[in-house]
Amino acid sequence: MDETLQAIVLSIASAVSIVAALTIFAAIDRLRVAKRFRATFTLIDDDEFLRRCGNGVSRNVALRVRRCVADQLGLPYKCIYPEHTFVEDLECY
8 A cells, every 4th residue: 555545544543443432432421320310310200200390381392301301311211300400410511
């Protein structure tokens, strides 16, 4: 291989390694947060979640938002409370 091709291959290999490392670190962090949640917050069912939301909150909207938050953050669905804050409780920075 000539020097140009070697430089390209080396650059691609370096980029793939960096992306793989970042992906692994992100997965480890999500597992850490999920583990802390399971240890800190008791599971609550949908009825308890809705009771905590208060009056006038649409059941469908509240539960869809709960599902979206759990899915996007990789957290257990039943550990999501309506009173959680994104920064302090859910560690979204």
